[in-house]
Amino acid sequence: MPTAPDTINFLLDQLSSLGGLISTRKMFGEYCVYLAGKPVGLVCDDQLYLKPTEAGRALITPLVEGPPYPGARFHFLITADLWEDGDWLGQLIQVTAQALPPPKVKAKKQKVPK
Secondary structure (H helix, E strand, C coil): CCCCHHHHHHHHHHCHHHHHHEEEEEECCEEEEEECCEEEEEEECCEEEECCCHHHHHHCCCCCEECCCCCCCCEEEECHHHHHCHHHHHHHHHHHHHHCCCCCCCCCCCCCCC
């Protein structure tokens, strides 16, 4: 079941303290969550999954892990009841982004002259 747009709107509203730094991108009926252009997690089946980091692990109690989709690596599952605390959620996303390496820059394909 794909994620409902209302779920994304609620999540973005809860993270409004991050201003224009937070964004989402729809992918295959689900969403990727970005902070300042850095992917930090996924929203799949109306559930938030953050990339695992030690900084994030320190903030989440109780810690629940699971794959966002079959065959995926385990992520931290942030249950919907934890979304209510927007300040905590914003802090969690910020420390997660800080702990992750910068995204790899894709090299542009050069056109071969004919």
